[in-house]
Amino acid sequence: MSEFVTQATAFKPRSAVTQLQTFREQALNQWLDSHLPNRKTEAWRYLSLRALTGDNYFRTPAETPLEDKRALLTLSNIPGLDCYTVVMFNGSFEPALSSLPDSASGLQVSAFSDLSADVLSPYLNSAFNHQAHPFSHLNACHFADGLFVKAAKNAVIDKPLHLVNLVSKQPEKFNVSPRVLVIAQSGSQVSVIEHYISDEAEQSCFVNGISEYCVEEGAQANLYRLDMLQESAIQISGVHAALAKNASLNSFFLSLGSRLQRCDISVNFRGAGAQANLQGVYLPRNDQQVDYHTCIEHCVPHCTSNEVFRGIVSDNAKAVFNGRIHIHRDAQKTLAQLSNKNLLTSNKAEVDTKPELEIYADDVQCAHGATVAQLDETALHYLTTRGVSREEATVMLSFGFINELIEKIQLAEIGSYLRPVLAKRFASKHDLARHLL
Amino acid sequence: MLSIKNLHVKMANKHILQGLDLNVQPGEVHAIMGPNGSGKSTTGHVLAGREGYEVSSGEVSFKGKDLLQLDTEERAREGLFLAFQYPVEIPGVSNVEFMKAAVDAVRAHRDQPALDSMSFLKKAREYCTAVNLDQNFLKRGVNEGFSGGEKKRNEIMQMMLLEPSLCILDETDSGLDIDALQIVAEGVNRLRSPDRSFVVITHYQRLLNFIEPDVVHVLCGGKIVKSGDKSLALELEERGYAWLEDEVA
Ligand SMILES: Nc1ncnc2c1ncn2[C@@H]1O[C@H](COP(=O)(O)OP(=O)(O)OP(=O)(O)O)[C@@H](O)[C@H]1O
Ligand SMILES: [Mg+2]
Numbered sequence: 001m002s003e004f005v006t007q008a009t010a011f012k013p014r015s016a017v018t019q020l021q022t023f024r025e026q027a028l029n030q031w032l033d034s035h036l037p038n039r040k041t042e043a044w045r046y047l048s049l050r051a052l053t054g055d056n057y058f059r060t061p062a063e064t065p066l067e068d069k070r071a072l073l074t075l076s077n078i079p080g081l082d083c084y085t086v087v088m089f090n091g092s093f094e095p096a097l098s099s100l101p102d103s104a105s106g107l108q109v110s111a112f113s114d115l116s117a118d119v120l121s122p123y124l125n126s127a128f129n130h131q132a133h134p135f136s137h138l139n140a141c142h143f144a145d146g147l148f149v150k151a152a153k154n155a156v157i158d159k160p161l162h163l164v165n166l167v168s169k170q171p172e173k174f175n176v177s178p179r180v181l182v183i184a185q186s187g188s189q190v191s192v193i194e195h196y197i198s199d200e201a202e203q204s205c206f207v208n209g210i211s212e213y214c215v216e217e218g219a220q221a222n223l224y225r226l227d228m229l230q231e232s233a234i235q236i237s238g239v240h241a242a243l244a245k246n247a248s249l250n251s252f253f254l255s256l257g258s259r260l261q262r263c264d265i266s267v268n269f270r271g272a273g274a275q276a277n278l279q280g281v282y283l284p285r286n287d288q289q290v291d292y293h294t295c296i297e298h299c300v301p302h303c304t305s306n307e308v309f310r311g312i313v314s315d316n317a318k319a320v321f322n323g324r325i326h327i328h329r330d331a332q333k334t335l336a337q338l339s340n341k342n343l344l345t346s347n348k349a350e351v352d353t354k355p356e357l358e359i360y361a362d363d364v365q366c367a368h369g370a371t372v373a374q375l376d377e378t379a380l381h382y383l384t385t386r387g388v389s390r391e392e393a394t395v396m397l398s399f400g401f402i403n404e405l406i407e408k409i410q411l412a413e414i415g416s417y418l419r420p421v422l423a424k425r426f427a428s429k430h431d432l433a434r435h436l437l
Numbered sequence: 438m439l440s441i442k443n444l445h446v447k448m449a450n451k452h453i454l455q456g457l458d459l460n461v462q463p464g465e466v467h468a469i470m471g472p473n474g475s476g477k478s479t480t481g482h483v484l485a486g487r488e489g490y491e492v493s494s495g496e497v498s499f500k501g502k503d504l505l506q507l508d509t510e511e512r513a514r515e516g517l518f519l520a521f522q523y524p525v526e527i528p529g530v531s532n533v534e535f536m537k538a539a540v541d542a543v544r545a546h547r548d549q550p551a552l553d554s555m556s557f558l559k560k561a562r563e564y565c566t567a568v569n570l571d572q573n574f575l576k577r578g579v580n581e582g583f584s585g586g587e588k589k590r591n592e593i594m595q596m597m598l599l600e601p602s603l604c605i606l607d608e609t610d611s612g613l614d615i616d617a618l619q620i621v622a623e624g625v626n627r628l629r630s631p632d633r634s635f636v637v638i639t640h641y642q643r644l645l646n647f648i649e650p651d652v653v654h655v656l657c658g659g660k661i662v663k664s665g666d667k668s669l670a671l672e673l674e675e676r677g678y679a680w681l682e683d684e685v686a
Contacts (some may be wrong), residue, residue, distance in 0.1 A: 435541070
């Protein structure tokens, strides 16, 4: 066993969740039975785990005084957004910093530790094929607590839920394993913003999260997943959704890039007439690696999936995008679309993009496309003929490339919040982004 | 204003301009006509600074500066404006943000005070109205999904905002409906002043009824083969270009 596996296996975080013994034991066994991915593992071949396995992250973070946490919370503020807020700080639920919905809202937000195993067990690992995700076993062994979110039957939740996962720098490396369970009961509508953010560029955490969305019949879940941990954080996550009959999922994924970032997304259609929209933007720079593996399981007929991801890869950074669409034999009348466009702003930047289609039904429509390109010279030239400097034109064009997706974000406050964050990403000097702010 | 002397330009080893001479004084309007492929757009692009053209000989001076030594954006800031024959679509970059950046850059270069957002927007809206473009075109992506005529009107709107001293209009009239042609011509005429010059590239004499040129040139095979007053345009309309080719030969 590698040292990493030994450390991971031995790690027993302080946890308030005592009622999930069986679940944890199973997870431990599954972890021990699975193999740590390496370059020979197909789904992981383009990603180097060395940053993770070369260090010991399996420690519980030190305590942070409440005032410090409160101060850091301003980092996650989304101006003008009227929302419920749940704060997880270094993986622990912070009721004092949260503003939870009341029972009249139809939205339940509870810590796993306050719920019985009977409530949790039917949902845990239910939304996805967890066997295929070794790090999900580790998450199941390690989450200190979890967050259970349930929109009651037919409830249209009045405000989005802002789920803040704040990570702070610590003197020693440490692990945080967030676990989120969102259930949209039949006919309900709920929006969740999963916001991962950290305080300083120099980070010492390994975040290994799993979020599951169970979208029941006719329900609608909107997910905004913002991965904004800074430079040297390591983040491996799974976001998995199961959609029942006529359910819908609208989702937006952002990765600002960090030292090692892997996100597995799966959408599992379990009832006819369901639909899923996935949009994503990733922006690794410097020596960062971002790896999105998405998987749409069309198991049943008459479902629609539409997936659009765009990436801008700069400096020495590397991005991987693997978009799998699996249309099972019974999934007639499936409509599946996938587009992945990449922009390379340096000749050392690298992208591996691969659509992966497996189609066993004959009456389906499936379209896919992937491109990797540099900035369009004709467009750059046009901008400069109006007096804009080449530098600023480059920033405008890069931003424009992803702005097409940002403009489509339904919650206007999130779009306005992200705009300046993203515009500044492309500008080495502040004033190059000033016309985009 | 502009002086082109014996300009030779190659593109992909093909000789396109072969000894072009052109002198434009402040306040003048010059029309350039000529057959397809004769080098009219090439002239505009070389002046505006597009890459990929090889200037093998010749000189271009613009307001006393050696134009060919300047970067594209410097030429624009110095007051050169090219309305493209085929304006470029740039999805995701909003027209208004683009133009604010352009106007700021140009004004800074000319030591004019920066416009605050409100006064800029006021101007932009006014010029949209002047070329009969709805104001929501400001918010849209640059030329994104604009019709052919809308793109041309957007070019003129940009020109008005940038207050250039030399405006090169490359077939701005092509693709415009009759009303739009008049609107655009009015826009251009509004900008005419003793210290602003125009080079109007067109295939149609009709435009020149609205924008009266001081000189009409015929560009053929990469050089000016004939120049005259506005009656030359009428003659070309009647006789085509073949007789000129014969005359030159
Ligand atoms: N990238 C290129 N590679 C090769 N030849 C080119 C290129 N660009 C232009 N040319 C050639 O140069 C010549 C002049 O082109 P230009 O666009 O200047 O013509 P024009 O006078 O504007 O014609 P039109 O009236 O059709 O707009 C044409 O023969 C054209 O095919
Ligand atoms: Mg032309």
